[in-house]
Amino acid sequence: MICYKLLYLCHRTNAQNVDIGIYGDPQEYWINYQPVSGYTSVMQYGEKVNKIYRAILNFDIFVSVFKEGDLAYLCGKDFEDGDAPLITTGYVNGRDANAKVISVRNQNKAIEVTFEKIK
Numbered sequence: 001m002i003c004y005k006l007l008y009l010c011h012r013t014n015a016q017n018v019d020i021g022i023y024g025d026p027q028e029y030w031i032n033y034q035p036v037s038g039y040t041s042v043m044q045y046g047e048k049v050n051k052i053y054r055a056i057l058n059f060d061i062f063v064s065v066f067k068e069g070d071l072a073y074l075c076g077k078d079f080e081d082g083d084a085p086l087i088t089t090g091y092v093n094g095r096d097a098n099a100k101v102i103s104v105r106n107q108n109k110a111i112e113v114t115f116e117k118i119k
Helices: 039-051
Strands: 005-010 027-031 033-035 052-058 071-073 099-106 110-117
Touching: 039 052, 039 110
Parallel strands: none
Antiparallel strands: 005 027, 005 071, 033 052, 052 110, 071 099, 099 110
């Protein structure tokens, strides 16, 4: 059985200016993401290998959902108001996110999404 975990994703809304991120409201997704392991992952990511997570997703369902530079809340991130990130007026969406989408690779029937833990 596949182990799905809760993930909140904040889409970056300003693609022109990548240095200053403006993010939308967190969206809830249930996906299977796992930490990377193995020799090739160590060779690819080096010392950062402990911060990298990967998800293989169904192309038909998740096409155009994940973009490089989006922020995510992974691994049961604790939130101030309970189970979900705060969404209120004046709240900076993506604040305290603990992961960033660093790679989205579309394949024939699947999408490989790679996250890097931040902070």
